[in-house]
Amino acid sequence: MSETGELAELAKRRGFFFPSNDAYGGTAGFYTYGPEGATLKRNIEDVWRDIFVRELDNMELEAPTIMPEAVFEASGHLDGFDDMIIECGECGATHRADHLVEDAVEAIEDAEALGTERVAELLTEHGIVCPSCGAELADEPVEEFNLMFATNIGPGSGSPGYLRPETAQGIFVEFPRLKEYARNQLPFGVAQVGRAYRNEISPRRALVRVREFTQAELEHFIDPEHDEPPIEWVEDVELPLYSARAQQADDGDIEYYTVGEAVDAGVIESEWVAYYLGRSMAFYDRIGIDMDRFRYRQHLSGERAHYAADCWDAETELGGNWIEVTGFAYRSDYDLSKHGEYSDESFTIFRQYDEPRTIERAVVDPDMSYLGPEFGGDAAEIAEALESLAGRDRSAFDGEEVTVEVGDTSYTVPVEKTGFTVEEQTEAGEHITPHVVEPSFGVDRLVYSVLIHTHDADTVDGETRSFLELPAELAPTTVAVVPLMAKDGLDDRAREIAETLRTEGFEVAYDDTGNIGRRYRRQDEVGTPYCVTIDYETAEDDTVTVRERDSTDQTRVEIEALPDVLDRLVGGETLAEL
Numbered sequence: 001m002s003e004t005g006e007l008a009e010l011a012k013r014r015g016f017f018f019p020s021n022d023a024y025g026g027t028a029g030f031y032t033y034g035p036e037g038a039t040l041k042r043n044i045e046d047v048w049r050d051i052f053v054r055e056l057d058n059m060e061l062e063a064p065t066i067m068p069e070a071v072f073e074a075s076g077h078l079d080g081f082d083d084m085i086i087e088c089g090e091c092g093a094t095h096r097a098d099h100l101v102e103d104a105v106e107a108i109e110d111a112e113a114l115g116t117e118r119v120a121e122l123l124t125e126h127g128i129v130c131p132s133c134g135a136e137l138a139d140e141p142v143e144e145f146n147l148m149f150a151t152n153i154g155p156g157s158g159s160p161g162y163l164r165p166e167t168a169q170g171i172f173v174e175f176p177r178l179k180e181y182a183r184n185q186l187p188f189g190v191a192q193v194g195r196a197y198r199n200e201i202s203p204r205r206a207l208v209r210v211r212e213f214t215q216a217e218l219e220h221f222i223d224p225e226h227d228e229p230p231i232e233w234v235e236d237v238e239l240p241l242y243s244a245r246a247q248q249a250d251d252g253d254i255e256y257y258t259v260g261e262a263v264d265a266g267v268i269e270s271e272w273v274a275y276y277l278g279r280s281m282a283f284y285d286r287i288g289i290d291m292d293r294f295r296y297r298q299h300l301s302g303e304r305a306h307y308a309a310d311c312w313d314a315e316t317e318l319g320g321n322w323i324e325v326t327g328f329a330y331r332s333d334y335d336l337s338k339h340g341e342y343s344d345e346s347f348t349i350f351r352q353y354d355e356p357r358t359i360e361r362a363v364v365d366p367d368m369s370y371l372g373p374e375f376g377g378d379a380a381e382i383a384e385a386l387e388s389l390a391g392r393d394r395s396a397f398d399g400e401e402v403t404v405e406v407g408d409t410s411y412t413v414p415v416e417k418t419g420f421t422v423e424e425q426t427e428a429g430e431h432i433t434p435h436v437v438e439p440s441f442g443v444d445r446l447v448y449s450v451l452i453h454t455h456d457a458d459t460v461d462g463e464t465r466s467f468l469e470l471p472a473e474l475a476p477t478t479v480a481v482v483p484l485m486a487k488d489g490l491d492d493r494a495r496e497i498a499e500t501l502r503t504e505g506f507e508v509a510y511d512d513t514g515n516i517g518r519r520y521r522r523q524d525e526v527g528t529p530y531c532v533t534i535d536y537e538t539a540e541d542d543t544v545t546v547r548e549r550d551s552t553d554q555t556r557v558e559i560e561a562l563p564d565v566l567d568r569l570v571g572g573e574t575l576a577e578l
């Protein structure tokens with residue numbers, strides 16, 4: 001299915017998604033999910049929750065989408081969350097400079113890693129023109145543009161804030177409280193499904209690059225020295241890996257490794273990242289991603305985000321291009337250390353030793369009645385410097401005198417006046433900053449990929465049929481109840497059956513407009529896996545016809561048995577197997 005033609009048309013006509021604010025001329029980078037799309041998206045989020053929150057026994061929270069500036073000073077987004085922008089001198093349109101280079105120069109896949117200066121040179125060298133008006137972009141400056149949407153919190157301009165560019169920060173800043181809920185025990189995971197905002201320079205490809213989107217993120221806090229992932233759960237799961245090495249080789253391609261093999265061979269550096277790549281395979285498969293059009297791609301070294309140590313992306317193939325749908329990052333202690341440094345809270349956790357440890361600690365107790373008269377106003381700072389030196393280098397106190405630096409001045413103090421001693425102390429544990437492993441899913445790109453990957457067409461009764469092979473648990477409607485005719489009591493009976501199925505927990509649509517063939521096509525197009533048809537036989541023997549979307553097989557079923565039959569079908573059986 002072509003993205004710009006068929007998909008865009010289907011998405012708009014059948015209410016999956018469409019550009020927002022059309023009545024006011026539209027706003028690039030914003031999409032509204034219609035009734036089918038909103039349900040499909042929610043169902044994908046629910047499968048995500050099932051796998052990454054319920055099955056893994058993680059917590060879920062919901063944080064505000066606006067956060068104060070201090071958060072992003074600490075996180076590095078204020079300084080480092082930039083894309084390369086170029087403005088056309090002729091028409092004033094703005095573009096992602098690195099994307100223009102990548103589109104024009106086949107050999108360059110990651111222009112961002114080259115830096116603004118080189119990208120500007122490449123624009124000139126290759127005579128790249130403005131996609132909007134065709135004017136040459138040579139000599140136009142390429143600049144860094146911060147992607148965060150700024151706002152003010154409260155009236156006036158006193159308190160700057162930003163719409164969060166990733167949901168993760170809403171989790172990190174609450175770590176001091178979250179660790180209490182986890183009873184101060186590592187490892188633990190905190191998930192969030194919510195909106196993120198990026199003022200993208202060139203929004204494109206519908207839901208692929210938008211300015212407001214949904215992320216489903218999991219932040220797994222671990223003790224890097226002691227915690228290991230339960231790799232045995234996933235060690236035999238096969239992964240399609242496109243490693244950095246393969247990307248740099250002339251004939252490099254996807255290679256298949258089990259999780260265990262990838263870890264043993266060092267293809268994936270972090271066991272935690274490997275564990276999540278394995279765990280996530282079941283998720284993509286369950287939501288209908290075509291696993292023959294799916295790969296994990298390792299980041300090249302220049303490509304990693306400012307916080308990431310080891311990084312892989314899950315990518316889906318759409319129309320011959322690969323797009324990132326999930327980022328898997330080993331964020332180390334970057335985020336918690338930064339928030340610890342910039343705020344007044346503790347972002348550490350107490351790691352208990354197996355046995356209490358006795359340690360020697362060098363301490364000083366300077367004689368202020370000597371330091372005061374001797375050094376005047378500098379005495380307090382000299383005492384502090386002595387304390388710090390004792391902690392760092394106790395051998396400095398081996399002689400008769402010890403020298404410390406305060407500012408640019410050296411001061412020499414008799415060791416006997418420092419009160420230097422080495423004490424034995426018993427400690428039960430130490431404070432450590434946890435590391436973070438993060439799978440970060442872009443829900444909108446998943447919705448988009450699922451629609452494209454599940455779309456199919458065949459010929460039924462001599463006509464082309466377009467349908468979505470959505471998994472039953474994902475389909476916005478599970479069963480459509482359709483009376484053969486909207487008369488002779490067939491419609492009343494159909495409404496009754498629809499109501500009963502709803503109370504049994506099924507997502508049910510009732511449809512009595514148009515001929516029966518057209519109604520089937522309508523349901524096929526939005527991925528409804530089953531139709532139940534009420535006809536004249538129903539009144540005689542209390543049976544209905546169940547029709548299966550993918551095979552178009554039909555079977556008569558007693559009304560009483562309908563909930564059970566549908567349950568079995570949704571559970572994975574086919575009509576032929578019943």
Ligand code: GAP
Pocket residue numbers: 165166167168198200207208209210211213215217324325326327438440441442443444445
């Ligand atoms: N917390 C990590 C993080 O935000 P990211 O790779 O920048 O990492 C994670 O984003 C995911 O969010 C991406 O894999 C992608 O699916 C989605 N995403 C990012 N920017 C997006 C945009 N402008 N439009 C739609 N989805 C986007």
